[in-house]
Amino acid sequence: MSHSNASTDAVAHALDLSHYVILCVDDEPHISSALRRIFDMAGLSVMVAASASEALNLLAENEVHVVLSDMHMPEMNGADFLAQVRIRWPHIMRLMLTGTTDSSVAIDAINKGEIYRYLAKPWDNDELVCVVREAIDKYALISERDQLLDLTKQQNSELSNMVNILEEKVQERTADLTKSLTELRGSYIASIKAYSKLIVLKNHGLFVHSQAVADLCVKIARLAGCSQSEVQDIYIAGLLHDLGKIGLPESMLINFNSQGDEYQRKIYESHPKSGEDCLGSLYEMGQIASYIGMHHERFDGTGFPKGLKGQQTPFGARVLCAVEAYEELKTSLTGTDKLSSADAARMIHQQSGKLFCPDVCHLLMKALGIDKPDSQPLGSTDGADASQPAHHRGNTPAKAEHPLKPSNFADGQKTDVLIRNVLTYSELMAEIAQHSGAGIVDERDKPKGYLWVRQAGGVHNASPKLVKWLKDHRFLINQEKGWFLPLL
Incomplete structure (x- = not known):
């Protein structure tokens, strides 16, 4: 069983099912009675309806979390009924129960009602209860996700207001001065830097990390021959690349394990898009926002949030991707042991053309003053396993896995x-x-x-x-x- 399935089952059994209501819709009374007995024994609150019209009336007057509908009913069939439920109450989990084996019925139900699961009669009681538990679990996870997204939007709005206030103060203090476009741009960068410091008060280590990323990004951009405006955009993106993490709980900032709970992983992987959304509407920040939104995309297409590959990401985002990984390897920000600068550089170099852009890796080594990165395994010692970093060997307790740990990017490891x-x-x-x-x-x-x-x-x-x-x-x-x- 995968980590995500095990976590889902654990959460489902931890839920108090008595707080959730299931509506069973079937025109056959003995079927409705059987379903009521099954779900009563499982601890659910159960409502039954003999027709689609009766069910719609009940839904309009009561809070329902799951609807289980038969396909063949008079007046309105199950697919059309669930389509109505989707339109009027999209948050309700929708299940289909039918005795037909015609695949067109399933396709109709999926296309019209966007159902969660399709079950056949006669059913297995244990399987039926398990499916309903999983549907309730997903309902609870979606509700929690929506609450987190609302909180993130609220925080982003507050931060945008703070930016507006800072910009107003800058304009007030410089209203009586005549400055060139370069000086105006310099003041703008200073205000962005202040904004970055204000955001990362959430975590001081994140602040230090962001400064280091921005400084090294500038060196690479200049070595690449970027224009002054491009260098400034890459610098600001480095300062604000983790802006989206302000909406994450503290537990996801330190010792976050990317191989753990699937739902937490998806929440964590939403932070680049959250940062992009926060900055995208600000003056002259469109390009910077796009760099931030793509700074976790990998050169081989294994990154997130979109799985973009190679030249599909702009140069600034590819620089940010490699530099952030390099700086994280040198710190304990992700919960892994610190690597030396040389070992961190070697690990980045080993992933040239895989996780990271070869051109960017070459420029990174040049910026670090490394002519020929050593291809020897990191931290190797006599008798040790050369395929693993030193801090993963022996009897040392395992910490959260870093994205660059070899076991996490081996080719072909699809186990879901x-x-x-x-x-x-x-x-x-x-x-x-x-x-x-x-x-x-x-x-x-x-x-x-x-x-x-x-x-x-x-x-x-x-x-x-x-x-x-x-x-x-x-x-x-x-x-x-x-x-x-x-x-x-």
């Missing part, structure tokens, strides 16, 4: 479970690789996105073996696009 006890991502890749013209398109990070398998020339060009394999592994077919996995 797509369907428990049925299919993993690595198994999917191995199967698709055997079929000419077939490919995987992963759109799960997009709104309403699914994991797709597509065939060059259309679904009719796929081999019968591939078609059977996908069907056996619960993929549904869309004649225009390909096959998709709805149970995610």
Whole structure:
């Protein structure tokens, strides 16, 4: 079981289910009675309705967290009913229960109602309760996420007001002076620096780290022959690159483990976008904001938030990416032991062309005065495992894993479970690789996105073996696009 699934199960069992209400909609009384008994025994508050119209009235008058609907009902079928629920109460988790095996029913329910899960009759009681628990868990996580996002927006608004106040004071104090454009730009940078210091009062170590990143970014930008305005933009981006972390709890600033809870990881990975959103609307800050929003993108496409690759990120963002990683390796900010400047430089150099842009790595070594970075494993000693840094060997207690630890970026390590006890991502890749013209398109990070398998020339060009394999592994077919996995 993956870390994310284990964490999800633990949270679901920790929830007090009596605080959550499930509405069961079925026109057959004995089905409704059976569902009521099952969920009563599970500790849920249960409501039942014999038709879609009755269910809509109940939803309008009561707080409901999960809706479980039959597909075939008089007046309005389950797909149309769940579509109404999605429009009027989008936060409610929607489940479909039906006795038909027609895949078009599932496709209709997914397209119209954007359901969370699709269950078949007859059902297994334990599986049914487990699915509802998972739906409630997701409801709770989404609610918590929305609260955090609201808090971040509120803090960003307050910070924007502070920036406006600072700009007003600068304008008041310099109103009677005649300054050149260069002097005006210098004052602007000074105010941004003050703003940076004010933001990072949340964590002093973050303040020191941001200054070091900005200073080294300037050296690299000048070595690259950037214009003065480009150098200044990269410098300001370095000062404010962790602005989005103001909305994160303290536990995510120190000793954060990127291999831990999936939900916390997603919250952490939202901080570049939060910083970009905070600065994007400010005067002359558009380019700076874009650097901040992409400073965790990796050269090989394994970064976040968008997984951009190579030249898809601008030069300033690629500089910021390598320099921030270098400075983090030299400090204990991430919870790892400190590396020397030489060891940190070697580790960055070893990832040239992988995590980091080769041109930027070359300029970084030049800025550090290193002509030929040593390719010897970091901190190697006689009899030690040369593949690991010294602080990961022996009996030393393990600390939070740094993004550059080798075990975290080894090629091909896709271990996420797509369907428990049925299919993993690595198994999917191995199967698709055997079929000419077939490919995987992963759109799960997009709104309403699914994991797709597509065939060059259309679904009719796929081999019968591939078609059977996908069907056996619960993929549904869309004649225009390909096959998709709805149970995610």
